Amino acid sequence: xxxxxxxxxxxxxxxxxxxxxxxxxxxxxxxxxxxxxxxxxxxxxxxxxxxxxxxxxxxxxxxxxxxxxxxxxxxxxxxxxxxxxxxxxxxxxxxxxxxxxxxxxxxxxxxxxxxxxxxxxxxxxxxxxxxxxxxxxxxxxxxxxxxxxxxxxxxxxxxxxxxxxxxxxxxxxxxxxxxxxxxxxxxxxxxxxxxxxxxxxxxxxxxxxxxxxxxxxxxxxxxxxxxxxxxxxxxxxxxxxxxxxxxxxxxxxxxxxxxxxxxxxxxxxxxxxxxxxxxx
Numbered sequence: 001x002x003x004x005x006x007x008x009x010x011x012x013x014x015x016x017x018x019x020x021x022x023x024x025x026x027x028x029x030x031x032x033x034x035x036x037x038x039x040x041x042x043x044x045x046x047x048x049x050x051x052x053x054x055x056x057x058x059x060x061x062x063x064x065x066x067x068x069x070x071x072x073x074x075x076x077x078x079x080x081x082x083x084x085x086x087x088x089x090x091x092x093x094x095x096x097x098x099x100x101x102x103x104x105x106x107x108x109x110x111x112x113x114x115x116x117x118x119x120x121x122x123x124x125x126x127x128x129x130x131x132x133x134x135x136x137x138x139x140x141x142x143x144x145x146x147x148x149x150x151x152x153x154x155x156x157x158x159x160x161x162x163x164x165x166x167x168x169x170x171x172x173x174x175x176x177x178x179x180x181x182x183x184x185x186x187x188x189x190x191x192x193x194x195x196x197x198x199x200x201x202x203x204x205x206x207x208x209x210x211x212x213x214x215x216x217x218x219x220x221x222x223x224x225x226x227x228x229x230x231x232x233x234x235x236x237x238x239x240x241x242x243x244x245x246x247x248x249x250x251x252x253x254x255x256x257x258x259x260x261x262x263x264x265x266x267x268x269x270x271x272x273x274x275x276x277x278x279x280x
Contacts, residue, residue, distance in 0.1 A: 005272050006258055008240060012233055013257020016240030019212035024063045024277040026211030030201055030225070031266070033071040033078045035218030036244040039263050040185060042154055044073075044143055049082040052267040058089030060274035066208045068094045070197045072182070072189060072221055074146045075104040075111050085109060098147040099191065099221075100200025116147050117192035119177035124149050130173060136166055148191035150184075159186050184219045185248050198224030205232065213237065216266055217252065218244035226255050242269065 008014045020027040031037055038047045061067040067090070071078045075097025079085050084093060085106065093106040102113040127142055127149060139156035142149060151170060153162035163186050171181040174190040182189040182196075197217070205213050205228075213232060215225050229239040243249075243256035244266050253259050260269050 005276055006260065006269060008257040010257045012238075013240050016212060016214065016233070016238040016257065019238035020214060020240065020273075021276055023211050025065060026209075027064050028066045028068065028205050028208055028210040028213045029060065029064055029270075029273075030068045030070055030204070030213065030215045032197075032217035032219070032222050032225075032244070033069055033073060033082065035185065035263070036216050036266055037069070037082060037263055040218075044152075047081055049084075050263040050267045052271065053263070054083055054087055054090070056267050056270035056274060057093070058087055060270055060277065061090055061093065063274070063277040065210055066092065066094065066204070068096060068201075068204055070096045070100070070200050070204075070215075070225060072099055072145070072148065072184075072191070072197075073097055075102040075113075079104055094204070096200045096204065098145070099195045099197055100203070101147055101192070101195050113147075117179065119174075119179045120147060120149060120190070120192065122177045123173060123179060123190050126173065127151070130169075131166075134166065134169055136162060140166070143187075145189070145191075148189055150187050150189040152187045154186040163188065182221055184221055189221075196224040197222060198226075198228035201225045202228045202232065205237070210237065212239060214240045214242065216242035216244060216260075216269075218262075219249055220251065222252060223255075226252065230255075242266070 037049045037053045041047050075095045078095050095104040102111055104111045141152050153159045156162040170188050174181045179190045180193045215229050226241050233239045241257045243253045243259040245259045245261050
């Protein structure tokens, strides 16, 4: 253990960090994007990776089995907003977008994807009238995500009240079109079933034959990834769970081995981790 690194609060987390430091070339480091590498902002189109994120990842990645970003965003959007393409040191970075339905590999610079779910187009057409009927328009807005649609309440007069008022009706709308509702930090996302960050992460870890895994996230959508790491640990694979600190999502913080102070804290941790694995 390197003393300058934050100290995980749990024995399982300490084992996960120790395994990563002992055998970094067998480790997968997986990270969410929004709220973890980039600050949460009122307009998601303006979200950008923390200035230190790419340098920290580029310093760390060459020592690992893999670095992967697992996000609900389209893979190409995360690459663009993160400034992740063409970065020396990130030659083998992978971005799993839309909860794993899309994949971008730095080695090829291309996105591969499954066919879109027809329910997304149906919901997209129905949402404006649906929100109007529920009196939800003031400050509430729709984000087009290609393979999903999200309703944001952060700009509403009462953001949490609007979120709670829309959660059940939007859940019903999603179900009517064969979709699922994914609640987040003042956002309600309607997306296809059968894929989540946990499924995407577990498949990627198996693909890489990892000897350990670290996952960092900040929101409810990261809970399946946390559960996947917990299951992998139960199967004997060391793992570390990092919460990009937020008082909005105590469910995540309570399950984390280590909490850091938002994207700045994640970047600082990645920088310390890169230094530790370089120094052996």
